[in-house]
Amino acid sequence: MALSRRANPASLPRVTSRSGLTDTIAAIATAPGSAGVGIVRVSGPNALAVADGAFVGKRRPSRTAGGRFLFGQLVGADGEILDEGLCLIFRGGRSYTGEDVAEFQTHGSPAVLARVLARALELGARPARPGEFTLRAYLAGRLDLAQAEAVLGLVEAQTDAARRQASLGLSGALGARVTRIAANITRTLAAIQAMLDYPEEGVPDEDRAAPLAAAEADLTALVQSARAGQISARGARLALIGRPNAGKSSLLNALLGYERSIVTPIAGTTRDYLEAGLELAGVPVTLIDTAGLRDTADEIEAAGVRQAHALAERADLVLALEDGSEPREALPADLPHGARVLRVQTKADLPTAWTDPVVLRVSAVTGAGLPELRDAVHAALIGDAARGEAWLTTERQADAARRALEHVQAAVHLPDDLAGYELEEALRALSDLTGRDVQEDVVDAVFRNFCVGK
Numbered sequence: 001m002a003l004s005r006r007a008n009p010a011s012l013p014r015v016t017s018r019s020g021l022t023d024t025i026a027a028i029a030t031a032p033g034s035a036g037v038g039i040v041r042v043s044g045p046n047a048l049a050v051a052d053g054a055f056v057g058k059r060r061p062s063r064t065a066g067g068r069f070l071f072g073q074l075v076g077a078d079g080e081i082l083d084e085g086l087c088l089i090f091r092g093g094r095s096y097t098g099e100d101v102a103e104f105q106t107h108g109s110p111a112v113l114a115r116v117l118a119r120a121l122e123l124g125a126r127p128a129r130p131g132e133f134t135l136r137a138y139l140a141g142r143l144d145l146a147q148a149e150a151v152l153g154l155v156e157a158q159t160d161a162a163r164r165q166a167s168l169g170l171s172g173a174l175g176a177r178v179t180r181i182a183a184n185i186t187r188t189l190a191a192i193q194a195m196l197d198y199p200e201e202g203v204p205d206e207d208r209a210a211p212l213a214a215a216e217a218d219l220t221a222l223v224q225s226a227r228a229g230q231i232s233a234r235g236a237r238l239a240l241i242g243r244p245n246a247g248k249s250s251l252l253n254a255l256l257g258y259e260r261s262i263v264t265p266i267a268g269t270t271r272d273y274l275e276a277g278l279e280l281a282g283v284p285v286t287l288i289d290t291a292g293l294r295d296t297a298d299e300i301e302a303a304g305v306r307q308a309h310a311l312a313e314r315a316d317l318v319l320a321l322e323d324g325s326e327p328r329e330a331l332p333a334d335l336p337h338g339a340r341v342l343r344v345q346t347k348a349d350l351p352t353a354w355t356d357p358v359v360l361r362v363s364a365v366t367g368a369g370l371p372e373l374r375d376a377v378h379a380a381l382i383g384d385a386a387r388g389e390a391w392l393t394t395e396r397q398a399d400a401a402r403r404a405l406e407h408v409q410a411a412v413h414l415p416d417d418l419a420g421y422e423l424e425e426a427l428r429a430l431s432d433l434t435g436r437d438v439q440e441d442v443v444d445a446v447f448r449n450f451c452v453g454k
């Protein structure tokens with residue numbers, strides 16, 4: 001194809017060529033600590049031979065069909081019974097990793113699991129590296145990179161919102177959303193190609209401009225979903241900022257529903273900052289109470305004020321509080337601006353000294369305005385990322401989507417031949433997102449975040 005100026009994918013290092021990925025691995029798949037049941041997982045060409053050595057049941061695992069389980073005893077080298085349990089058999093091509101897999105489901109104590117794992121290693125398996133089971137699933141083509149990230153998201157999900165996004169990712173909904181966008185870009189590319197090949201024919205707008213506009217709109221929404229996706233996955237940091245006595249500590253306590261922070265009528269009560277977690281409409285939020293902002297000769301308080309500025313800078317959202325019962329005093333100009341700030345007027349139960357329509361009014365004493373504040377925080381964090389749609393949940397995905405959007409936007413204003421090049425680049429960025437043809441270091445970076453046994 002004349003427009004194909006992209007690097008030959010064959011010149012990229014293939015992740016499949018890595019060493020050590022064809023031997024048999026074993027790991028404890030369940031969390032550390034005691035539980036009713038624990039799992040040791042073995043994957044690779046010798047998985048069933050390992051199972052034959054470690055497990056005695058009615059049949060030998062290696063003579064058992066995939067998709068079956070056996071009841072029996074886990075045994076040491078000298079025949080000692082380590083525990084009784086189940087052995088699950090998966091055959092190559094029909095397992096999580098795509099390889100032969102044996103799982104031992106034992107009683108879930110660290111002592112039992114350690115002995116069963118040691119037995120698997122004695123029989124020739126080696127300890128799995130973090131994420132190696134899922135890496136093998138990726139290398140076998142059973143998951144794309146976005147799905148592998150979703151597996152990690154499911155393992156780490158602390159809230160239902162995080163679980164829902166990860167589950168959508170694993171189901172392929174994110175991949176499908178990306179594929180729809182790529183299809184529109186490909187349509188435009190085909191139209192441009194036709195135009196270059198047969199300039200006299202002319203290409204109707206619905207073949208060239210319309211799919212490109214759709215791709216741009218969809219990509220814009222996708223890029224915007226990254227903030228919501230990352231916040232629902234890792235949570236948000238919310239700094240309460242304001243002058244001394246504005247009511248920061250009182251509002252923190254009111255939102256938490258218990259007295260976490262010290263409240264007094266003395267200006268300058270909070271010095272060191274303080275963090276407390278809560279769940280806000282499914283989003284894990286860390287509230288940060290800070291020292292009241294003012295010029296002060298007190299060295300300790302001044303340090304707290306500097307900290308407050310730094311915390312506001314790093315927060316996902318700043319609640320800028322102003323006392324509504326006192327004449328208004330401007331907040332420092334160097335606080336974060338725009339969408340990262342919600343302005344809040346406190347002490348709404350007292351006579352109001354000033355009004356401002358853009359400011360939310362709350363009372364920590366009566367609770368008035370708190371539901372509206374929670375809604376406003378949720379809206380500021382999640383925005384209008386469409387519910388039910390798959391969002392971008394990692395910075396890696398967001399970066400790829402942003403690159404794709406930049407190339408599409410560049411293409412909109414370029415003559416056909418140059419636009420074609422930009423669209424090829426956009427498609428490349430989208431394939432990075434799902435990770436069907438990415439560089440080894442990208443894959444390594446993804447799997448570095450996993451735990452052993454996943």
Ligand SMILES: Nc1nc2c(c(=O)[nH]1)N(C=O)[C@@H](CNc1ccc(C(=O)N[C@@H](CCC(=O)O)C(=O)O)cc1)CN2
Pocket residue numbers: 039067090093094095096103
């Ligand atoms: N005990 C156990 N529970 C688990 C896992 C596991 O590995 N072991 N999983 C691991 O993370 C998740 C489930 N994911 C899995 C995905 C695919 C296959 C699998 O064997 N797929 C085959 C067979 C499908 C079939 O029989 O229909 C295949 O896709 O070909 C297994 C688990 C969560 N629960």
Ligand SMILES: Nc1nc2c(ncn2[C@@H]2O[C@H](COP(=O)(O)OP(=O)(O)OP(=O)(O)O)[C@@H](O)[C@H]2O)c(=O)[nH]1
Pocket residue numbers: 242243244245246247248249250251262263264265266267268269270271290291292293346347348349350362363364365366
């Ligand atoms: N009536 C009323 N009083 C409030 C409200 N919120 C805070 N106060 C009072 O205002 C004073 C200061 O409240 P704090 O929550 O300690 O204020 P702060 O912003 O944390 O102050 P510093 O830690 O000194 O920066 C206390 O006497 C509170 O009881 C409110 O909603 N209504």
Ligand SMILES: [Mg+2]
Pocket residue numbers: 248249250261262263269270289290292
């Ligand atoms: Mg305080």
